Amino acid sequence: MKTILAVDSGTQSTRAMLFDENGVLIDKVREKFEPYFSLQKGYAEQHAELYWAKLCSACKTLKERNADIWDSVIGVTVATMRDVGICVDKDMKPLRPALLWLDRREADFDFKKLPLRSRFCFNVAGMRDAAEKHARECRCVWIQQNEPEIWKNTYKYLQCSTWLNYRLTGEVVDSVASMIGHIPFNYRKKRWMSRNNIQRPVFGDFGFDKLFPLVEPGAVIGKVSAAAAEETGIKEGTPVVASGSDKGSETLGTGAVDGETASISFGTTATVQFTTERYVEPDKFLPAYPAVYPGRYNPETIVYRGYWMLTWFLNEFARRQGEELTEKDFDRMLPTIPPGSDGLTVEPYWSPSLKRTEALGAIVGFRERHTVFHIYRAIIEGINFALMEGLKTMEKRAGVKIKKITVSGGGAQSDEVCKITADMFGIPVVRVQTYETSGLGAAICAFVGLKEYPGYDEAIEKMVRVSRTFEPDPDAHAKYARIFEKVYCPIYRRLRPVYKRIKKLKKGEIYV
Numbered sequence: 001m002k003t004i005l006a007v008d009s010g011t012q013s014t015r016a017m018l019f020d021e022n023g024v025l026i027d028k029v030r031e032k033f034e035p036y037f038s039l040q041k042g043y044a045e046q047h048a049e050l051y052w053a054k055l056c057s058a059c060k061t062l063k064e065r066n067a068d069i070w071d072s073v074i075g076v077t078v079a080t081m082r083d084v085g086i087c088v089d090k091d092m093k094p095l096r097p098a099l100l101w102l103d104r105r106e107a108d109f110d111f112k113k114l115p116l117r118s119r120f121c122f123n124v125a126g127m128r129d130a131a132e133k134h135a136r137e138c139r140c141v142w143i144q145q146n147e148p149e150i151w152k153n154t155y156k157y158l159q160c161s162t163w164l165n166y167r168l169t170g171e172v173v174d175s176v177a178s179m180i181g182h183i184p185f186n187y188r189k190k191r192w193m194s195r196n197n198i199q200r201p202v203f204g205d206f207g208f209d210k211l212f213p214l215v216e217p218g219a220v221i222g223k224v225s226a227a228a229a230e231e232t233g234i235k236e237g238t239p240v241v242a243s244g245s246d247k248g249s250e251t252l253g254t255g256a257v258d259g260e261t262a263s264i265s266f267g268t269t270a271t272v273q274f275t276t277e278r279y280v281e282p283d284k285f286l287p288a289y290p291a292v293y294p295g296r297y298n299p300e301t302i303v304y305r306g307y308w309m310l311t312w313f314l315n316e317f318a319r320r321q322g323e324e325l326t327e328k329d330f331d332r333m334l335p336t337i338p339p340g341s342d343g344l345t346v347e348p349y350w351s352p353s354l355k356r357t358e359a360l361g362a363i364v365g366f367r368e369r370h371t372v373f374h375i376y377r378a379i380i381e382g383i384n385f386a387l388m389e390g391l392k393t394m395e396k397r398a399g400v401k402i403k404k405i406t407v408s409g410g411g412a413q414s415d416e417v418c419k420i421t422a423d424m425f426g427i428p429v430v431r432v433q434t435y436e437t438s439g440l441g442a443a444i445c446a447f448v449g450l451k452e453y454p455g456y457d458e459a460i461e462k463m464v465r466v467s468r469t470f471e472p473d474p475d476a477h478a479k480y481a482r483i484f485e486k487v488y489c490p491i492y493r494r495l496r497p498v499y500k501r502i503k504k505l506k507k508g509e510i511y512v
Contacts, residue, residue, distance in 0.1 A: 003072045004446045005059065005234065006439035008246060009051050009080040009160060011035045011100070011268055016058035017436055018066060018073070019443035021452060023463030025434045027066055029058040035102070042104035045097035048086045051160060052167045056231045063233040076168065076224060076234060077241045077446040079249040079438050083181030084160040085139050087150055092166060095150050099139040101181070101269075107141040107204075118198045127285045133357040134202060138182045141204045157183070157210045161245070168232075169222030169240050172212045177244025177290045179214065187287035187297075188279045190214075215242050217292045218449030241449040243442035244292035247271050247300070252292045253441030254406035254432050255464040257456070262391060262402045264421065266411025270306025272387040272394075273298040280398040282390065286354055292445055293456050299398060301390025304351035307411045309379050312350070318372055325372075327414075333373040334380075334416040339423060339476045340483045341374045343367060346382025347491050353386075356492065358499045364491060380417060381480075384424045385488045391425075405429045408437040415470075423476035424484075433465045440464070 001020055008015045012035045017028040031054040036044040063070050083101035088094055099105075111119065111132055122131045135141065144151045158166070159181060162174040176190040184193040184203045192211050193200045200206075215221065221240045229236035243249055247265055256263035257275045265271045273282075273289075275296050280288055282299035291298045305312075310327065318325045344366065349359035363378065395402060404427055411417045413435055422429040434440055444459045453459035 001069065001072045002074045002452060003069065004443040005062075005073050005076045005238075006243075006442040006446070007055055007058070007076070007078045007164070008249075008436070008438045008442070009055065009078065009164060010246060011081050011102070014051065014054035014058050015436065015439065016055070016062045017439040017443075018062065018069075019440060019463075020072075021447060021462070023433065023440060023443075023465065025436055025440070026069070027062060028436060028439070029061045029065070031058045036100050037097075040105075044100040044102035044104070046100060048094040048098045048160075048163055051098075051164060055164060055167075059232040059234055070233075071235070073235065073238060074452070075239045075241050075446045075450050077243045077442045078161055078164045078168070079243050079246050079442040080160040080164065080178065082159075082178075082245045082247070085143075085181070085183075086158040086160065086163050087143065087154040088156050088158060088163075089153055090155045092155070092172070095153060096143075096147065098160070099143075103139060105139065105142055106136040107138055107145055109135040109141070114201050118201050121198045125285050129357050130285070130354060131199075131202060133352075133354070134182065138203055140182065140206060141202075144204045151205070154210055156212055157206070158212070159183070162212060165221050165240060165242075168224055168228045168234075170225045170228075171222035173215060173221045173242070174212065175217050175219075175242035175244050175292075176214045177217045177248050177292045178242075180245050180248075180289050184211075187289060190290050216294045217242050217244050217445050218294060220449065239450060241446040243445040244290070246438045247273065248289065248292045248298055249438040249441030249445070250408040251275060251298055251441065252444055252456070252460075253437035253439070253464065254408060254430070255460045256406045257291075257293050257296070257460065259400050260403045261406060262404075263406050263408065264387060264412075265409045266307050266407060266417065267409035268306055268308045270303040270383050270387060270409075270411075271300050272391050272405075273300035274394070274398075274400070274402060276398055276400075280394070282394045282397070283355055292441055299394045301387055301394065302353065303348050303383050303386045304353070305348070306383060307409065309348060309350055309383065310376070310411075313376060313379060317375070330373060330376045331414045331416045334377055334420065337374055337377045339381075339420075339479045341378040341381060342369060344370055344374050344378040345385075345483070345487050345491065346378045347488075347495070348379065348382040348386050358496065358503055359492065360499045360502060362491065362495055377420075380411075380420060381424065382488075384421055385484055388425060388484060389489065403427055407431055408435075418468075418470045422470040422472040424480045426472050426477040426481070428472070429470040430466050431468045431470075433467045
């Protein structure tokens with residue numbers, strides 16, 4: 001038997017997993033931790049060393065539990081959350097805590113100070129608002145403005161995956177499929193932005209010296225060093241193979257690579273993406289990400305707070321007579337609520353989207369008959385409506401028709417959520433043999449990279465298996481289609497002026 005050690009480092013936990021060449025998850029160890037600490041409202045930071053410590057602890061425990069087959073590990077690969085910035089000095093020591101994708105601090109940005117060429121292109125494309133939003137959210141620019149000494153001493157600005165690859169091998173190298181975030185990366189060309197790229201000035205004083213070499217998924221980054229072997233229990237000299245981000249690895253791990261299958265991730269961030277051979281923007285002037293399947297791309301729609309919204313709802317509102325209701329309690333009640341939640345509709349922008357920069361969350365249609373269970377189902381439906389809207393746009397732009405959906409993430413474990421999703425999208429929803437699809441996708445990448453399979457299609461055929469299919473109910477789908485067209489889609493257009501006024505009020509401006 002040959003196995004791959006796949007590490008999935010996420011927002012709230014690190015998982016070390018052993019997969020064999022048939023896609024069987026032999027064992028996994030999960031190390032939980034607090035997702036972040038916050039020095040000020042809106043800040044989300046975490047110590048980079050914590051991610052390494054949890055990786056080491058998880059791997060050591062996994063080794064102890066599988067000592068009899070540990071020598072079967074032929075490679076290691078790391079898939080991580082996206083958009084995490086880590087400043088390191090010349091000794092590769094973190095200069096400050098990592099800034100997470102959840103961080104909401106904003107840099108100062110004056111559009112008028114951009115070069116004329118950049119301003120002209122953004123204005124002509126109708127992307128000035130999006131460019132300004134992106135620039136304010138660039139945490140590397142915030143560091144430049146507020147912690148200039150730290151930026152001056154920053155030797156490399158790493159992503160979480162780059163940091164863990166370095167700790168394993170001593171090599172500062174990463175996969176192009178992991179470069180997803182507020183960094184000067186050219187998604188179409190899968191390389192760092194050139195100096196004359198119109199978007200490059202948005203990143204401020206971000207020189208090429210702070211960047212690092214990139215490789216395609218499946219490439220061997222290096223080998224486990226003696227120091228890393230001592231800390232992790234992984235055999236020294238084991239190859240470390242580049243894979244990709246958690247979401248991209250999930251798409252590969254569910255086999256959604258044929259252009260007719262979409263992959264939905266019901267995670268802290270909810271996404272829908274599919275795989276294309278050519279570069280297709282998911283919406284006008286928004287990037288498609290490099291896929292973990294080399295030479296391909298993943299157009300993607302994101303609902304940033306996604307299934308975090310359910311956690312938020314449970315924590316804040318799901319209490320009855322002092323007894324806290326669990327997620328399973330609510331899932332059991334989902335079938336008792338009709339499609340459309342008795343007229344309750346959620347617009348799920350608890351965090352704004354890339355295109356709808358002024359969007360806020362909204363719950364519309366309250367009546368006296370509505371209960372906490374209606375709200376719970378309406379949140380699930382609202383997330384799906386947003387993903388449906390994005391998928392329809394992506395299908396049109398790519399000239400494809402999605403015929404099947406695969407699901408990953410915590411929400412995918414719920415039969416009720418999967419059935420609602422099938423009814424809403426009107427196509428079959430498929431769950432594969434393991435919930436750990438990010439680790440499975442990374443393992444597929446490693447097996448191919450180490451020549452255990454001749455290609456990705458062959459590896460997917462052997463390693464990915466459907467465990468259950470949820471078929472849509474035609475009557476429920478017809479009802480959802482009417483709600484989507486007549487109720488959900490108009491909400492944003494009608495509420496957009498209100499959202500803008502709320503934001504003006506928040507900034508202390510005149511409320512008109």
